[in-house]
Amino acid sequence: MNKGRDKSMRWFSSLLLLLCGMWLGGCQQEDDFRSSAQTGFQITLTDEGNQAYSRTAPTELEKPVASMFRLRVVDASTNKVAYVGKCAESVLVKEGTYNLTATYGDNPVIALDAPYYVGTLENQQVVTGQMTSATISCTVANALLSVNYNEESLKKAYEDYSVTVSVDDQSVEIDATGKQSAYFQAGSSVQLVFHGHLAGTGKEVSYDIAEPVNPEKPDWKPFTNIPARTHVKITLGTDGTTSSGVGISVEKVEVSKVSVTETLPLEFLPKPKLESADFVNNELSFAETEKKKSAVINLKLSSPLQDIKLKFNSTDAKFAGLEADKEYLLSNADDSAAVASLGITLPKIGATTGSLDFTSLIPQLMTDAGNTVSSTITVDVEANNRWASEDQAANRVYTLKCNKPVFHVSVYPGNIWTKEFTMNPLAAEEVESGDYESLSQKMTYQFSMDGETGWTNLGDDLRKADLQPGGTYYVRGVYRGVINSEATEVKTYEALSIPNSTLDEGYSTTYPKNDNPLYTFNGGWIGTRNSLTCHSDGVNAFYVSKSSTLPISDNGSTVAHLMTIGWGAGNTCDFGNKFGSVINHVSAGLVCVGDYEASNDTIYAKAASIRPTSLNFTYKASPYNGDEYLVEIALVNISNGIETVIGDAKLTSGEAVSSYRTSSIEVKYHDEFKHLPITHIRVVFKSGIKEDKDHLEDKFRDASFWDGYTNAYLIGSQFWLDSFSLVYDK
Structure with a gap:
């Protein structure tokens, strides 16, 4: 069998342009025939039935394919020829009905690589002022035979060899390359004769190749009356049946139908092309180390790949092993190995599809200390005996631009x-x-x-x-x-000191009722709960109009005296020191860093961007009736009205401390909120955490009936705060 021809026909699948109305046809006499106001045909040639075959071509089929067919247009009513000539886009005729015939080749009795194509379309009407679309389906109108040689066995026995294929008195010779095929008129029978010179002696021998027999198909005759569109492929080898000791055998016979597409001569197929969806204007820009960057140049082939030439130009160290501007050939094993070592995936010679894939190379390329490095690769591809470089206008230089990450x-x-x-x-x-x-x-x-x-x-x-x-x-x-x-x-965070945190900078007073003052410590940061624990009904009453937090002098400085007190209205007296149920509220004394809101008993944090490690405080305490005092600090983030606690510390204790003591609580910061900054702080000191009147015993201090009990209040737990400070150990 003809090896080259056979491989070509295996590898090609479908000539897209032929299959999808891609042959640019038409019979044009002058440029102005294309006017839509003219009368005639717009011609499209297709391969038979838009079938898929084994050879493909790019979507744009280049000349001379577009002009290799001839078109004959005959008036169906008069049988007169209206046009005959080369195919173009359109042909002008008068209104009427026509038969159209498209042909290529001369249909010889027998010749090498001489396909003959025919397509007909009958009874096509043309209306004045309109261009009628006419699609002509074309088929192979002759038959062909090709020979493949089993080189491994034949070259052991013969110095050279060939096969003569004859039809009647005409013949052609298919040489040892097997690259050409014998084409002959449909319905012909062929005779085959093997010629060769024996190895060692040089003796010339010849053998008639008998028509193969298939016992399962007694009527099967592959060399007799071969129909149109039929391709007979034989493979020849040796046997030992002759007197010379070496004979010829038919190892394999294949018979198949062929199309116009797969029998087109290579010289009519377009040159190979290069296409890429990854490169923009032949340039691919990427960042150093980038891995997920596709970098593929696809080969658009109409026949098997024959070779590739590559030239590299780069200052990147990855290319140090390559010579600048040297042509590296895919067909050269050393060259292809050197290119592949870079991480470039190469196609294989003989493939009908393929690509150059630089994807694995991309992550290995580097910038020059952050400065962009451009590497250029010049690509040339050979297929159907043509190089892509035949198109002088094609840009075959591809640039890999490595940028700073x-x-x-x-x-x-x-x-x-x-x-x-x-x-x-x-x-x-x-x-x-x-x-x-x-x-x-x-x-x-x-x-x-x-x-x-x-x-x-x-x-x-x-x-x-x-x-x-x-x-x-x-x-x-x-x-x-x-x-x-x-x-x-x-x-870094500021080391903020809370103003007047020693309480020695004084305090201010307010007078909601008579001369009973309420106290707030100076500095603007330290608030109290005084407003809540003041009677406002304007009547004489016990345990009212008293602050739950008082500034006193103690421990050699100003101290905040925090008391849990009962208060209310509507109290009664029986002068026997028996008083009715007059406690409506119980409130713990409070000092806070924050803005205290009495109406909802809420402490709003103060704006502060700080990050203390702990809170120190000097105090003494006298919890009452199982109550516990509270010391608490919270560093929070407030954003869009939402408060998130970033770090906090809390101490509750029922331990009585009779003399002043300095203690510390360490702030614990929550790692899940490490992405948030601290925007506010809140610090709370409370004399007790039990603010239920059932926890208090009716006990009055400093009460005088004769003074109207205006100085009386009920007291439970007590806490004395001398000072406090934020600690910044880190």
């Missing part, structure tokens, strides 16, 4: 303190371009006082200590020691 680094607010911070390692969401895993493996982290100079590497823990409260500093990430992220600003 873009990323940034950050520090969670929850990792920032007053005197230190710990920055975050690179996170996937902080990589704008490039591959996160590759970047993070070669990332170092640096610190600077001003963001421009004095950059120093941070330790493995990424911690920077010994900083100033409220200072501004900078961090950045550095990839492979040369590519920097933008500097990220980091501000």
Whole structure:
């Protein structure tokens, strides 16, 4: 069997242009025939029945295919020829009914690679002023035979060989390459004769090749009366049946139907082309380390791939093993191995489809310390004995542009303190371009006082200590020691001292009733609960009009005396020190850092961007009747009206402390909110947590009937706050 021809016909699948009205036809005499105001035909040639076959071509079939057919237009009523000539886009005729015949070739008795194509379309009407569409389906009108040679066996016995194919008195020779086929008129019978020179002796021998017999098909005669569109393919080898010791055998016979598409001569097929959806104007831009970047150049082939030429020009170290501007051939094993070692996936010679895939190469290319590096690759492809470079206008230079990866680094607010911070390692969401895993493996982290100079590497823990409260500093990430992220600003928290937290800066008084003052400590940060614990009915009453928090002098300074008191209205007296049920409310004495709202008994946190480690306080306490005093601190984030507790500490105790003591509670910060900054602080001191009147015993102090009991109040738990302070250990 003809090897080259056979492979060609196996590999091609469907000539898209022929299958989808792709042959540009028509019979044009002058350019103005194309006017839509003219009368005639618009011609389209297709392969028979739009079938799919084994050879393909690009969607745009180039010349000479478009002009290789001739068209004959005959008036169906008069049998007169209206047009005969080459096919173009259109042909003008008068109104009428016509028969159209498209042909290619001369239908010889026998010849090498001489296909003959015919297509007919009958009784096509044309109306004056209109161009009528006419689609002509074309078929192969002659038959062909090809020979494949079993080279492994034949070359052991013969120095050279060929086969003569005859029809009547005419013949052609199919040489040892098997690249050509014998074409002959449909219905012909062929005779085959093998010729060769024996190896060693050079003796010329010849054998008639008998028509093969298929016992299962007694009427099967592959060499006799071969119909149109039939392709007979034989494979020849040797046997030992002759007197010379070497004979010829038919190892295989295949008979198939062929189409116009798969029998087109190679010279009529278009040159190969290069196409890519990944490259934009032949350029692919990507970030260093990028892995998910597709970089494929597809080969548009109409016949099997014969070769590829590649030339490289790059300053990237990855290309150091290649010579600049040298042509590397796919057909050269050393060349293809050198190219493949870069990570470029190459197609195989003989493939009918394929691509050059640079996807694996992309992540290996590098910038010049962040400066863009462009690598160019010039590609030329050979198929159907034509190179893509035949098209002088085609851009065959592809550019891989490796750009600096873009990323940034950050520090969670929850990792920032007053005197230190710990920055975050690179996170996937902080990589704008490039591959996160590759970047993070070669990332170092640096610190600077001003963001421009004095950059120093941070330790493995990424911690920077010994900083100033409220200072501004900078961090950045550095990839492979040369590519920097933008500097990220980091501000340490202020070491805020609560104004008048010693309570020694005084207090102010208000007078809601008579001369019974209510107290608020100066400084604007420290509030009390006084307004709630004051009687406002304007009548004489016991245990009313008294503050639950009083400023007193004790422990050598001003102290806030917090008391849990009962209060209310509508009280009665029986002068026997027996009083009716007159306690309507019980309220604990309170000092807070925050704005106290009496109407809803709520403490609103004060705005403060701080991060203390603990709260110190000096106090003594006298819990009453199983009650417990409360000390609490909360550092919160308030955003869009929503309060989130970032860190807090709380102490409740029923321990009586008779002399002043300094204690501390450590703030615990919640890691799940480390991404939120601290915006506010709230600190609470309460004399007791039980604010139910059933927990209080009726007990009056400093009450005088003769004074109208205006100085009387019911008291339970007591707490004395001397001072408090925020601690910043970090």
